[in-house]
Amino acid sequence: VGEGYDLVVIGGGTAGIITATTAAGLGARVVLVEADRTGGDCLWTGCVPSKALLAAAAAAHRTRSGGPGVSPAEPKIEFAAVLDHVRAVIARIEPEDSPDALRAAGVEFIHGHARFTGPRAIQVNGDHVRFRHAVVATGSTPALPPVPGLADIGPLTSDTVWNVTALPARLAVLGGGPSGCELGQAFARLGADIVIVEATDRLLPREEPQASAILATRLAAEGIQVRTGTTVTHATGEPGDTTLTATGPDGPLSLAVDAVLVATGRQARTTDLGLDQAGVRLDDRGYVMVDRRLRTSNPHIYAAGDVTGGPAFTHVAAVHGSIAASNAVLAPLRGIDHDRMPWVTFTDPEIAHVGLTEQRARDRYGDGVQVRSLAHRRLDRAIIEGDTAGFTQVVLDPKGRVLGATIVAPRAAEMITELAVLVARRDRLRGLASVVHPYPSWSQAVWTTAITDSAAALARPPARWGVQLLRRFRRATDRG
Ligand SMILES: Cc1cc2nc3c(=O)[nH]c(=O)nc-3n(C[C@H](O)[C@H](O)[C@H](O)COP(=O)(O)OP(=O)(O)OC[C@H]3O[C@@H](n4cnc5c(N)ncnc54)[C@H](O)[C@@H]3O)c2cc1C
Numbered sequence: 001v002g003e004g005y006d007l008v009v010i011g012g013g014t015a016g017i018i019t020a021t022t023a024a025g026l027g028a029r030v031v032l033v034e035a036d037r038t039g040g041d042c043l044w045t046g047c048v049p050s051k052a053l054l055a056a057a058a059a060a061h062r063t064r065s066g067g068p069g070v071s072p073a074e075p076k077i078e079f080a081a082v083l084d085h086v087r088a089v090i091a092r093i094e095p096e097d098s099p100d101a102l103r104a105a106g107v108e109f110i111h112g113h114a115r116f117t118g119p120r121a122i123q124v125n126g127d128h129v130r131f132r133h134a135v136v137a138t139g140s141t142p143a144l145p146p147v148p149g150l151a152d153i154g155p156l157t158s159d160t161v162w163n164v165t166a167l168p169a170r171l172a173v174l175g176g177g178p179s180g181c182e183l184g185q186a187f188a189r190l191g192a193d194i195v196i197v198e199a200t201d202r203l204l205p206r207e208e209p210q211a212s213a214i215l216a217t218r219l220a221a222e223g224i225q226v227r228t229g230t231t232v233t234h235a236t237g238e239p240g241d242t243t244l245t246a247t248g249p250d251g252p253l254s255l256a257v258d259a260v261l262v263a264t265g266r267q268a269r270t271t272d273l274g275l276d277q278a279g280v281r282l283d284d285r286g287y288v289m290v291d292r293r294l295r296t297s298n299p300h301i302y303a304a305g306d307v308t309g310g311p312a313f314t315h316v317a318a319v320h321g322s323i324a325a326s327n328a329v330l331a332p333l334r335g336i337d338h339d340r341m342p343w344v345t346f347t348d349p350e351i352a353h354v355g356l357t358e359q360r361a362r363d364r365y366g367d368g369v370q371v372r373s374l375a376h377r378r379l380d381r382a383i384i385e386g387d388t389a390g391f392t393q394v395v396l397d398p399k400g401r402v403l404g405a406t407i408v409a410p411r412a413a414e415m416i417t418e419l420a421v422l423v424a425r426r427d428r429l430r431g432l433a434s435v436v437h438p439y440p441s442w443s444q445a446v447w448t449t450a451i452t453d454s455a456a457a458l459a460r461p462p463a464r465w466g467v468q469l470l471r472r473f474r475r476a477t478d479r480g
Contacts, residue, residue, distance in 0.1 A: 004130035005031050007328055008122055009107075009137060010114040010273070013040020014314045015305025016137035017097055018321030024106035028329040032107050033114040033124050039097035041139055041306075042314040043090060045159050050182055052089040054346055056082040057189035061222075061348065064189075068386070077190055079167045086162065116274035119298055123274075133300050133328035136280065136288055137321065138273060140266040140306035145174070147232050154239035155260040158183075167192050168259035172244055174232060176203040178345040180263035181215060185347050188224050195225040195255055197246060202228055204345060208358065208406045211351045214389050215408075218349065227253075235260065268307045285309060292335035294324045302328050310336070313343050342420040344413040349390050352416035355404030355423040361395045368398030372429060372449040372456075376409060379448070380440040385410070392445035394419060400428040400453060411442045418446060430454040 005028075009020045012034030020032040037044060059075070066072030095101060099109040112125040121130045142157035144150060156164065158179055169192060173184040176198030188194040196203070196219070202212040203219075203226065216226050230248035237243050244255040268287045275282065281297040283289045287309030294302045304320035306312045316338070323334045342354035361369045373393040376382035382390065390408035392415070397403050402422040407415050422429060432450035437443050457463055 004132065005029050005108075006132050007031075007325070008033065008114075008129055008131040008134040010122065010134065011040070011137035011139055011269075011305070011307075012038035012097075012102075012109075013137060013139045013305060013317065014042050015139070015307075015317035015321045015324075016040070016135070017102065018318045019135045019137055019304055019325045020102060020107040020321075021105040022322050022325035023329045026326065026329045028325075030107050031110055031129065032102055033110045033112060033122070033129075034099075035111075035113040038099055038102065038109075039094060041158075042317075043093060043097055045162060047314055048090055048093055049086045049162050050158075050179070050186070051346055052086040053082065053186045053190075054182060054348075056085055057186040058348060060191075061189045079190065080165070082190060083162075083165075113272070115272060116278035116280070119278050120300060131300070133302065134278075135321075135324045135328060136273070136275075136296070136301060136303040136307055137305045137317075137324075138269040138307045140312060141269050142262060143265045143267040144262055145232075145264045147235060149235040150232075150260070150262070153235045153237055153242045153260060155235075155262045157262050161261055164259075168257075169193060170257040171195075171259050171261060172197060172242075172255055172257040173261045173263060175262065175264035176200075176205075176226070176228065177263060177265075178204065178343075180261075181219070181345060181347050183261060183263065184224060185219060185222065188219075188222055194223075195227060195257070197230050197232055197244070197255075198226075198228045199231045200228065204351065206357075207345070207351055207353060208393065210391065210393075211353075211406055211408050214349065214391075215345075215347055215351060218347075218389065266306065266312060268309065270307065283309060292337075293327050293332045294320060294336060295327070295332060310338055311341050311343060313341070315343075316341055340420075340423050342416050342423075344416065346413065349387070349408050349410050350412035352407045352409075352412035353405070354416055354420045355402070356395060357404060357406070358393070358395050361397070361403045365397050365403070369403070370396045370398075370400070370453075372396065372453045374445045374448045374452075376445060379442070379445050381442050381444065382409070384440060392449055394429055394446075394449045394453075396429055396453070400430055400457065401426050402429050407445070409442055409445070415443050415446060418443070428453075430457055 007023045007030045009016045009032040020030050023030045063075035102109050114122045114124045117123045171192045173180045173196045176196050184194045184196045204212045230246050232244050232246045279298040281289050288303040290303050290308045302324040304324040305317035345351040376390040377388040382388045392407045395404040405419040429450050430453045433454035437447035
C-alpha cells in the first residue's frame with residue numbers, strides 16, 4: 001500500500017482511536033487497522049454495557065427499597081427489555097467510534113487483522129504497509145484461571161455474558177474485583193441468586209480496606225453471598241447445571257449454580273501479532289513492555305492501553321493514546337504517571353480512587369504521611385439521603401500535598417475529580433479550603449477534609465505563632 005504512513009495504529013479500541021485521531025489532528029498521515037469492531041471493549045463488552053446494566057439494576061433497587069414514607073414494592077423486571085436497553089445505549093454511542101467518524105477526523109481505516117512482518121512494516125489483508133512509527137493498541141481479553149473442568153462448563157466472561165437471553169437463576173461470579181462486584185450487584189438486583197468468590201481476604205483488593213468492608217456489607221445486605229478467602233479448585237457438570245468445589249476459611253465447600261461468570265483477570269491480546277518479528281518485547285506476564293513514554297523495545301513502535309499492562313481503564317487508554325500519538329509524530333517528550341490516575345468501581349455505593357492508597361503512600365514517604373478523612377455519618381447530604389456508610393479520605397505527603405484519595409459514596413465518581421486535579425498538580429489539600437462548596441452537597445465532604453487540614457496547619461508553628469501574635473496585637477490595640 002502506497003509509500004508508507006507516518007503512523008500505523010493497530011487496534012480500534014479507545015487507545016487506538018485516540019492515538020489515531022490525535023495524530024491526524026497533528027497533521028500526520030495515519031491508518032488505523034481493526035480486526036473486529038471499532039469501539040473496542042469499552043463500547044461493546046466493558047464500560048458501556050456494564051454501566052447500562054447497572055442503571056437498570058439501580059432502578060429495580062430503588063423500587064425494592066422504597067423511601068421515606070414511600071413503601072417498597074417488588075419490581076417487575078423484564079430481562080429482555082433490560083438487554084434491549086443495553087443494546088440501545090451501545091447503538092447510541094457507537095457512531096462516535098465508527099470508521100466514518102475516524103475518516104471524518106482524517107484517519108484512513110482498514111478492516112483486517114494486522115501482523116508485523118519486520119521492524120517497520122505490517123501485513124494486513126495480504127497487503128504490506130510500511131510505517132515511520134506504529135502504535136500497538138490491541139487491548140486485553142478475559143483470562144480463565146487454571147481451574148480443572150472450568151473450561152468445559154462453558155463459563156461466561158465479560159466478552160460473552162452480553163449474549164445471554166435469560167437471567168441465570170443462580171450465578172457464581174469468580175473474582176471480587178471491580179468487574180465481578182459491579183456485575184454481581186447488577187445481576188443480583190435484577191433477580192439472580194449471586195455468590196461472589198474471591199481468593200484474597202477481601203473484595204476489591206486494590207482499594208483501601210475500609211472501602212472493601214463497606215462494599216462487602218452492602219452486597220451481603222442485598223442478599224449476595226460474599227465468599228472471600230475462597231479458591232475454586234474444580235468445576236463439574238455442564239452449562240446450566242454446574243457444581244463448583246472450593247476451599248474457604250471454614251474448609252471445603254460446594255456451590256451448585258446455573259452459570260459461572262469468570263472475572264478473575266485479563267491477559268494481553270498479542271496472539272498472531274508478529275511482535276517478535278518487529279523486535280517488540282513482552283514482560284513476564286505477556287504484556288508489551290513500555291517505558292514512561294510508552295516506547296517499546298523497538299524505538300519506532302509505541303504501545304497504548306490495556307496491552308501495556310498499565311491500569312486497565314478507558315481513561316488511561318485515552319491518555320496513553322494521546323501521549324503515544326504526540327511522542328510518535330512530534331517528539332518523544334511526554335510521559336505517563338500511573339500513580340496519579342483516578343478510577344471508579346461503579347457499584348452502589350461507588351468506590352472512587354485516585355493516586356496512592358494510604359499504605360502505598362506510607363511505603364514511599366514514611367511516617368510523615370498524613371490522612372484527612374470524614375465519615376459520611378457526619379455529612380449532612382448523606383444523612384438527608386439516608387446513605388451514611390461511606391467516607392472521604394485524602395492522603396497527604398509530609399508537605400500537605402495530595403498523594404491520593406478514596407471516596408465511598410453514591411456519587412463518588414463525580415466527587416473524586418477535584419481531588420484528581422490536586423493529585424495531578426501536586427497541590428496542597430488546604431488550598432481547597434478557600435473554594436466555597438455548595439451546601440448540602442456530597443462534595444462538602446471533600447471541602448471538610450480541606451478545612452480540617454487548613455485548621456491543623458493553623459494550629460502548628462509557625463502559623464500558630466502568627467495567629468497568637470495577631471490576637472495579642474488586636475487585644476492590645478482594642479483596649480485603647
Ligand atoms: C466488564 C468491564 C467493565 C469495564 N468498565 C470500565 C469502566 O467503567 N471504566 C473504565 O475506565 N474502564 C472500564 N473497563 C476497562 C476498559 O474497557 C478497557 O480498559 C479499555 O476498553 C481498553 O481499551 P484498549 O483500547 O486498550 O483496548 P480494546 O478496547 O480491547 O481495543 C483493542 C482493539 O484491538 C483490536 N485488535 C486486537 N488485535 C488486533 C490485530 N492484530 N489487528 C487489528 N486489530 C486488533 C481488537 O479487536 C479491539 O477492538 C471495563 C472492562 C470490562 C471488561
